[in-house]
Amino acid sequence: MTALPQERRVVTAIPGPKSQELQARRTAAVARGVGSTLPVFVTRAGGGVVEDVDGNSLIDFGSGIAVTSVGASAEAVVRRASAQLADFTHTCFMVTPYEGYVAVAEALAELTPGDHAKKSALFNSGAEAVENAVKIARAYTGRQAVIAFDHGYHGRTNLTMALTAKNMPYKHGFGPFAPEVYRVPVAYGYRWPTGPENAGPEAAAQAIDQITKQVGAENVAAIVIEPVLGEGGFIEPARGFLPALRQYAADHGIVFVADEIQSGFCRTGQWFACEDEGIVPDLITTAKGIAGGLPLAAVTGRAEIMDAAHAGGLGGTYGGNPVACAAALGAIETMRELDLNARARHIEAVMKPRLAAMAEKFDVIGDVRGRGAMIAIELVADRDTKEPDPRAAAALAAACHRAGLLVLTCGTYGNVLRFLPPLVIGEDLLNEGLDIIEQALAGL
Numbered sequence: 183m184t185a186l187p188q189e190r191r192v193v194t195a196i197p198g199p200k201s202q203e204l205q206a207r208r209t210a211a212v213a214r215g216v217g218s219t220l221p222v223f224v225t226r227a228g229g230g231v232v233e234d235v236d237g238n239s240l241i242d243f244g245s246g247i248a249v250t251s252v253g254a255s256a257e258a259v260v261r262r263a264s265a266q267l268a269d270f271t272h273t274c275f276m277v278t279p280y281e282g283y284v285a286v287a288e289a290l291a292e293l294t295p296g297d298h299a300k301k302s303a304l305f306n307s308g309a310e311a312v313e314n315a316v317k318i319a320r321a322y323t324g325r326q327a328v329i330a331f332d333h334g335y336h337g338r339t340n341l342t343m344a345l346t347a348k349n350m351p352y353k354h355g356f357g358p359f360a361p362e363v364y365r366v367p368v369a370y371g372y373r374w375p376t377g378p379e380n381a382g383p384e385a386a387a388q389a390i391d392q393i394t395k396q397v398g399a400e401n402v403a404a405i406v407i408e409p410v411l412g413e414g415g416f417i418e419p420a421r422g423f424l425p426a427l428r429q430y431a432a433d434h435g436i437v438f439v440a441d442e443i444q445s446g447f448c449r450t451g452q453w454f455a456c457e458d459e460g461i462v463p464d465l466i467t468t469a470k471g472i473a474g475g476l477p478l479a480a481v482t483g484r485a486e487i488m489d490a491a492h493a494g495g496l497g498g499t500y501g502g503n504p505v506a507c508a509a510a511l512g513a514i515e516t517m518r519e520l521d522l523n524a525r526a527r528h529i530e531a532v533m534k535p536r537l538a539a540m541a542e543k544f545d546v547i548g549d550v551r552g553r554g555a556m557i558a559i560e561l562v563a564d565r566d567t568k569e570p571d572p573r574a575a576a577a578l579a580a581a582c583h584r585a586g587l588l589v590l591t592c593g594t595y596g597n598v599l600r601f602l603p604p605l606v607i608g609e610d611l612l613n614e615g616l617d618i619i620e621q622a623l624a625g626l
């Protein structure tokens with residue numbers, strides 16, 4: 183395979199004629215409910231680019247939603263997964279085990295926060311990991327209630343829809359949802375009524391009061407939170423919020439679950455985002471970046487909690503598939519060898535000042551936030567009222583796409599433009615991407 187040129191190249195309309203032909207076939211054959219941000223059909227991807235059937239090469243600020251942190255064709259991932267493919271594709275770990283699964287669990291024990299004894303169980307998707315974290319917490323505590331947060335996102339299965347905050351498009355018409363899920367406030371600094379400096383302690387006090395009064399701490403199995411809220415708008419809970427909730431969980435025998443499916447594995451410049459405030463979760467859910475693009479997810483945590491589920495109580499046909507495990511070992515090797523935590527911090531150091539300078543020029547930018555290579559701008563119609571401007575987000579994304587930059591939106595109000603480049607992206611492409619964003623803002 184020839185190396186993929188690390189350049190932006192726009193040679194047709196985007197999407198081009200071949201993509202449009204494929205899109206017509208897709209519309210006839212694929213269910214409408216499965217959307218696509220940008221319907222260009224991909225032939226190759228790697229480093230910081232995605233190449234399409236029309237010969238366009240797009241700069242990638244999406245990483246397949248925070249998945250291909252090591253790139254979409256990382257050498258160690260391809261090498262290890264290919265070797266595993268040739269040896270065997272599947273046995274089912276529940277039937278006859280293999281070393282790769284154990285090696286991934288060992289790596290997770292080493293890399294996740296805390297030096298207590300840890301164990302893991304492997305699954306296929308993020309939602310499946312979150313569901314299993316709840317099962318394990320319920321088995322351990324003998325309690326049922328689960329606490330989730332405003333703006334939280336945890337998946338599209340029935341229990342994780344219940345945990346997810348936003349109705350459209352995730353939940354609408356798909357109920358009834360799983361019971362015993364309770365939602366409480368989160369410290370959204372930019373939108374906190376008394377200002378970002380008060381958001382941490384005030385939101386924590388409100389959340390804790392609601393849990394205590396409305397649910398009863400002694401009924402709560404788990405508190406499930408994203409240390410940086412992803413789909414909800416790249417919200418970093420204001421400082422003090424996570425430690426207060428973590429302490430409350432510890433005081434009341436509640437299992438504290440950090441959902442690091444989007445924020446984990448070097449994305450924020452640390453192995454896990456909860457390290458930023460020194461949080462040691464009881465359980466941590468991971469997926470996405472863990473395996474360089476192959477489907478793999480995990481629940482990792484305190485050995486005594488993980489072992490609370492009875493023998494045979496956890497599993498699934500494909501969980502911890504050997505090819506996905508081999509890919510994960512390749513991805514982790516790449517993260518270590520290239521020091522992708524440092525790369526993520528460098529990406530932040532390049533992006534944040536440039537976006538801050540754009541915010542000086544363009545009033546539509548209400549907030550610039552995020553850490554590492556998980557950066558976003560929140561767009562508003564009015565800086566004083568902070569009225570969300572989802573139309574600006576959609577228009578900016580469309581302008582970027584036309585110019586050959588793949589960006590994603592997010593946010594409860596659909597007004598956040600988020601940037602999740604592969605951590606291996608070249609600096610020239612990173613700056614070129616930022617130039618395109620600036621031009622798009624100027625053209626609004």
Ligand code: PLZ
Nearest residue numbers: 307308309335336337408412441443444
């Ligand atoms: N927890 C924190 O970010 C997946 C969803 C995209 P799955 N986020 C991308 C979409 O529209 O479906 C996610 C997440 C957090 C859980 C999940 C769920 O992970 O692998 O998509 O099931």
